[in-house]
Amino acid sequence: MxxxxxxxxxxxxxxxxxxxxxxxxxGEVHAIMGPNGTGKSTLAYVIAxxxxxxxxxxxxxxxGRNILALSAEERACEGLFLGFQYPVEIPGVSITNFLxxxxxxxxxxxxxxxxxxxxxxxxxxxxxxxxxxxxKLASRSVNEGFSGGEKKKNEIFQMAMLEPSLAILDETDSGxxxxxxxxxxxxxxxxxxxxxxxxxxxHYQRLLEYIVPDVVHVxxxxxxxxxxxxxxxxxxxxxxxxxxxxxx
Amino acid sequence: MEAGTxxxxxxxxEYLAGVFVAKQHEITKNDTPFIAEKRxxxxxxFSQAGFPHAALERWRSTDLSRALNHEYQALPEPPSAELxxxxxxxxxxxxxxxxxxxxxxxxxxxxxxxxxxFPNGMIIGSLSVAFSRYPELVNAHYGKYADDNAESxxxxxxxxxxxxxxxxxxxxxxxxxxxxxxxxxxxxKNLFLNTRNLVILGENSHLRLVQCDDSINHDVTFxxxxxxxxxxxxxxxxxxxxxxxxxxxxxxxxxxxxxxEGSHLSTNAISLNGGLIRNLSHVTLSGSHSSAxxxxxxxxxxxxxxxxxxxxxxxxxxxxxxxxxxxxxxDHASGVFNGHIKVHRDAQKTNAFQTNKNILLTDKASIxxxxxxxxxxxxxxxxxxxxxxxxxxEALFYIRSRxxxxxxAKILLMYAFAADVINKxxxxxxxxxxxxxxxxxxxxxxxxxxxxxxxxSTQEHQRVEFNIDLxxx
Numbered sequence: 001m002x003x004x005x006x007x008x009x010x011x012x013x014x015x016x017x018x019x020x021x022x023x024x025x026x027g028e029v030h031a032i033m034g035p036n037g038t039g040k041s042t043l044a045y046v047i048a049x050x051x052x053x054x055x056x057x058x059x060x061x062x063x064g065r066n067i068l069a070l071s072a073e074e075r076a077c078e079g080l081f082l083g084f085q086y087p088v089e090i091p092g093v094s095i096t097n098f099l100x101x102x103x104x105x106x107x108x109x110x111x112x113x114x115x116x117x118x119x120x121x122x123x124x125x126x127x128x129x130x131x132x133x134x135x136k137l138a139s140r141s142v143n144e145g146f147s148g149g150e151k152k153k154n155e156i157f158q159m160a161m162l163e164p165s166l167a168i169l170d171e172t173d174s175g176x177x178x179x180x181x182x183x184x185x186x187x188x189x190x191x192x193x194x195x196x197x198x199x200x201x202x203h204y205q206r207l208l209e210y211i212v213p214d215v216v217h218v219x220x221x222x223x224x225x226x227x228x229x230x231x232x233x234x235x236x237x238x239x240x241x242x243x244x245x246x247x248x
Numbered sequence: 249m250e251a252g253t254x255x256x257x258x259x260x261x262e263y264l265a266g267v268f269v270a271k272q273h274e275i276t277k278n279d280t281p282f283i284a285e286k287r288x289x290x291x292x293x294f295s296q297a298g299f300p301h302a303a304l305e306r307w308r309s310t311d312l313s314r315a316l317n318h319e320y321q322a323l324p325e326p327p328s329a330e331l332x333x334x335x336x337x338x339x340x341x342x343x344x345x346x347x348x349x350x351x352x353x354x355x356x357x358x359x360x361x362x363x364x365x366f367p368n369g370m371i372i373g374s375l376s377v378a379f380s381r382y383p384e385l386v387n388a389h390y391g392k393y394a395d396d397n398a399e400s401x402x403x404x405x406x407x408x409x410x411x412x413x414x415x416x417x418x419x420x421x422x423x424x425x426x427x428x429x430x431x432x433x434x435x436x437k438n439l440f441l442n443t444r445n446l447v448i449l450g451e452n453s454h455l456r457l458v459q460c461d462d463s464i465n466h467d468v469t470f471x472x473x474x475x476x477x478x479x480x481x482x483x484x485x486x487x488x489x490x491x492x493x494x495x496x497x498x499x500x501x502x503x504x505x506x507x508x509e510g511s512h513l514s515t516n517a518i519s520l521n522g523g524l525i526r527n528l529s530h531v532t533l534s535g536s537h538s539s540a541x542x543x544x545x546x547x548x549x550x551x552x553x554x555x556x557x558x559x560x561x562x563x564x565x566x567x568x569x570x571x572x573x574x575x576x577x578x579d580h581a582s583g584v585f586n587g588h589i590k591v592h593r594d595a596q597k598t599n600a601f602q603t604n605k606n607i608l609l610t611d612k613a614s615i616x617x618x619x620x621x622x623x624x625x626x627x628x629x630x631x632x633x634x635x636x637x638x639x640x641x642e643a644l645f646y647i648r649s650r651x652x653x654x655x656x657a658k659i660l661l662m663y664a665f666a667a668d669v670i671n672k673x674x675x676x677x678x679x680x681x682x683x684x685x686x687x688x689x690x691x692x693x694x695x696x697x698x699x700x701x702x703x704x705s706t707q708e709h710q711r712v713e714f715n716i717d718l719x720x721x
Contacts, residue, residue, distance in 0.1 A: 048649050049648075049649070050645050050649075051645070071648065071654070072645060072648040072649050073648045073649075073650075073651050073652060073653050073654065073657075075649075076648070076649055076650055076651035077651045081649075082649050084646060084649075087646070088640075088642055088643045088646040089643075090643060090646075090647070090660070090661070090664050091664055091667065091668070092663065092664035092665070092666075092667025092668060092671075093660055093663065093664045093667075098647075098650070098660075099650075101652055101656065101660070102650040102651050102652050103651075105651050105652050105653060105656065106651040109651070141664075158650065162650065162651070
């Protein structure tokens with residue numbers, strides 16, 4: 001599904017990602033762990049198509065196509081989704097309208113007609129229950145006045161509505177209490193299918209007790225220094241990032 | 249050349265002076281001695297001051313010279329008695345129940361019913377007829393709130409306006425219908441129009457008033473409208489100004505509100521298009537416990553210019569004023585916001601709040617925003633804030649990462665920015681309609697003659713598709 005080959009990225013002359021290689025197949029859940037400031041969020045942003053980064057070398061192949069030349073919206077329409085660490089507030093635009101616009105633009109990209117209103121509302125209902133969202137949440141403005149937990153739930157709700165092939169969840173667990181964490185994780189697990197994949201970026205092992213990864217990568221100083229199974233996350237928890245630092 | 253004078257090919261002031269003398273009989277035809285005296289005084293004031301120019305502080309950033317540099321014709325004839333206004337103008341706001349009161353080229357349009365008295369005592373009609381029919385009402389309020397000394401264009405209006413709309417709501421009357429005042433211009437030549445309205449609310453009365461400006465001709469038009477509004481004790485006025493004019497139009501819209509004790513005013517100016525628009529909202533809170541909400545939204549592009557002048561005169565204690573103006577300026581558009589709050593020495597416990605927020609979409613667009621607080625009382629709460637910014641890049645990326653195109657993401661953010669002024673509109677149908685028009689405006693699809701059945705030739709070209717419909721939620 002996603003192949004990243006020797007990706008080197010810098011911002012204003014400073015190299016952040018120093019040759020990333022990553023292979024993700026359909027049906028898999030990957031976790032990317034690592035201490036702060038090692039390039040985890042940069043990697044997520046670069047995959048999602050945020051502007052302002054210099055791609056020095058390498059390629060990102062998504063479903064067989066190099067997506068580096070595509071805009072953020074084209075990548076989304078191709079099936080990429082980024083769950084933001086800090087979701088942005090958009091006062092005056094309800095979640096319902098926001099999602100309907102997004103879904104219809106994605107459908108337009110694929111040459112499909114807009115989603116019929118009844119179908120859209122039915123899907124909303126279904127996904128709202130999945131994430132135990134309050135009835136009123138969908139008519140509220142996007143993220144405006146939301147608590148940290150509500151914002152993160154809303155990210156997963158959007159993911160559920162947009163049904164991406166590959167979702168990258170950037171620090172979705174940060175700022176969540178244990179109940180919200182359980183709900184978010186349950187949502188992600190229920191959305192798992194043989195034809196989609198998820199990348200969970202996290203600082204702590206805690207989230208991985210709920211979303212069990214197939215592969216764990218450790219990102220350190222712009223490189224993936226270790227890749228292993230779910231036991232790698234436990235090792236990290238036990239030994240701390242110092243262990244990686246010493247090994248690297 | 250003298251400092252501050254405007255070089256023009258046509259000397260408009262001289263032309264108007266000539267008209268004033270030559271057409272004296274025609275101009276004063278319906279005058280009572282009271283009106284005639286006001287007119288003469290105002291003419292002297294205008295002759296001395298001339299047109300406003302950049303050397304005047306309040307006109308520093310609004311340059312009228314281009315608008316004045318045309319050969320205009322003033323004093324249009326009144327429409328014929330056979331005029332059927334419904335054939336010229338039809339409001340297309342769905343389910344918008346209004347009592348339509350129209351003016352054509354400044355004249356009260358319903359020539360067969362120049363004065364209408366309603367069962368509840370409300371009077372609506374031609375101002376020039378009201379001069380002699382209701383002298384006690386007219387003489388108590390006409391020219392009392394409009395400031396001919398401070399604004400030479402207001403003086404010009406007092407000197408030369410011939411007609412307009414007169415509305416009187418007696419004490420203890422709640423007007424159920426929305427009243428929609430439509431100012432239509434239809435003239436085969438360049439028109440210089442002075443038109444005047446007088447609105448009087450008695451005590452404990454309630455009125456919703458929607459003022460629309462529409463043009464049918466596409467010739468150069470200069471409209472100088474003055475509206476005086478008296479809001480009696482414990483009365484409320486909910487007022488809207490909708491401006492969607494073509495780029496050849498100069499619109500000077502001066503509103504003078506005078507509020508008595510316990511009264512409440514809400515006024516909202518929504519400017520979607522117009523070559524040059526200057527809105528003056530002059531509010532005097534003359535009785536204690538009165539309050540005024542003054543809102544505005546402007547979305548300008550090309551070489552359009554918008555100027556919002558707000559003067560809140562806190563003359564009595566324990567009053568409150570809240571100002572919120574927001575604008576988006578694109579291309580070479582320019583804007584001015586001037587918010588003057590004056591708190592008199594005995595206007596203790598005044599609350600006055602002012603906010604002006606702007607988004608500039610290009611580096612050629614400009615805004616000159618200036619709060620001006622003049623406070624003589626010591627127990628007051630006043631605040632002001634002005635911001636000028638661009639669209640938030642983080643928010644743009646967030647929206648685009650959901651698959652929404654950059655163009656639509658920008659529209660969505662601008663719409664979100666405008667929404668809190670639109671949401672202040674308390675008439676639901678009007679709010680939905682404005683919401684729709686703002687969206688169309690942001691998409692670049694709004695034609696200037698959106699509301700008018702005659703001008704349906706403008707092609708609505710779908711530049712981008714944007715699917716947001718608050719009414720469906």
